[in-house]
Amino acid sequence: MTTLDLTPDELLTTTRTVRKRLDLERPVPMELVRECIEIALQAPSGSNRQTWHWLVITDPEKRAAIGEYYRRAVAEYLGSSGAAGKLYSDDAERAPVQQRVGSSVEYLGERMGQVPVLVIPCLQTKSLPAGNQAGLWGSILPAAWSYCLAARARGLGTAWTTLHLKYEKEISALLGVPEDVHQAVLLPTAYYTGDRFKPAPRQPLDQILHVDAW
Template identity: 50%
Template sequence: MSSTTSSPQLNLTVDELLTTTRSVRKRLDFDKPVPRDIVMECLDLALQAPTGSNAQGWQWVFVDDPEKKKAIADIYRVAATPYLDMEKPTYGDSRDERTPLVVDSAKYLNENLEKAPVLMIPCLEGRPDGAPAGISASYWGSLLPAAWSFMLALRSRGLGSAWTTLHLLGEGEKQAADILGIPFDTYAQGGLFPIAYTKGTDFKKAKRLPAEQLSHWNSW
């Protein structure tokens, strides 16, 4: 699909793109419109991701109607508000340093989710409810790579997002399906993504545990 409103791409190397694509919350620009052409351009790129048996059973629901965004955000808050108020686990390492900041930014998004110019819900044909781990892994493996590719494409064009899933808890997924006309019995939702331009594009690497601490060769 050709775009008539193409955003200039950031001058990022592949390594820079992979290491600076963040879950963006407080730096989402709620006031700058996001053209549909840009969203579809990013989706075209994301659809090159692998999908099991080349089934391409994904569908992508974008929401820019203010009333529907508010309704989806309210569903999200039902689960997100009590979850974010819960005491968070500690790890005894560098992750504990970031926890208060992550919680603070997540609460900000929770309070302002409907202000994002666009919300996106990726869906996949079939439902893995109660499926064995292998089936579930295979199922979601046909959607999640494309969702991450979509986030990378956004980043490369000066936009950002955050991968959220709390609206899927309880009755939330069914309620969102009813609002958006998603066939609940035949399609599962993989998340809820706010989409906006970012305030600045100077994102940095996150502090992560070292690869040596997380890797195993030939045995655990």
């Protein structure tokens, strides 16, 4: 196991969603993906039940099929009135960043099926409860993020994407996923081009921190 020379804080602050810099040509060894998932399995899960499953898709035809569903979802999202407000901010400082995000979302939407490895963390549950589901998804999302961190430490890029869930039933049918297993996120995984990552612009802490009361 060879990892990059990163401090814990560097790893946590430079693990970014990678879209335009994913290397679509270089194969990713399955053993490397397995290492990342092994680490992800150390994440917390509710009552230590560990009701997670991990789909790793490398088959070109299946990747292409998932990529087409994702392309449709991205097109619908970018074409909706709500997306404009989310991606193209009126805030003069954030507008350029959000414009780049919109461009990279569109870019990945056209190329998801070409990414060498697609990873879909899933959660097994008899039914999805009504109302607040934070406790339920809290049993898989920390593990999914741990996977992204482990991948970054090994020179791999990932992107946190969920637009494919608009076609979750179709993708589950494609992959033979049981009815009681639900997809949480789609993580395209590839080596990345370039070697520089830095912390992303974020809101000042004092604008969002509340101590003892709102």
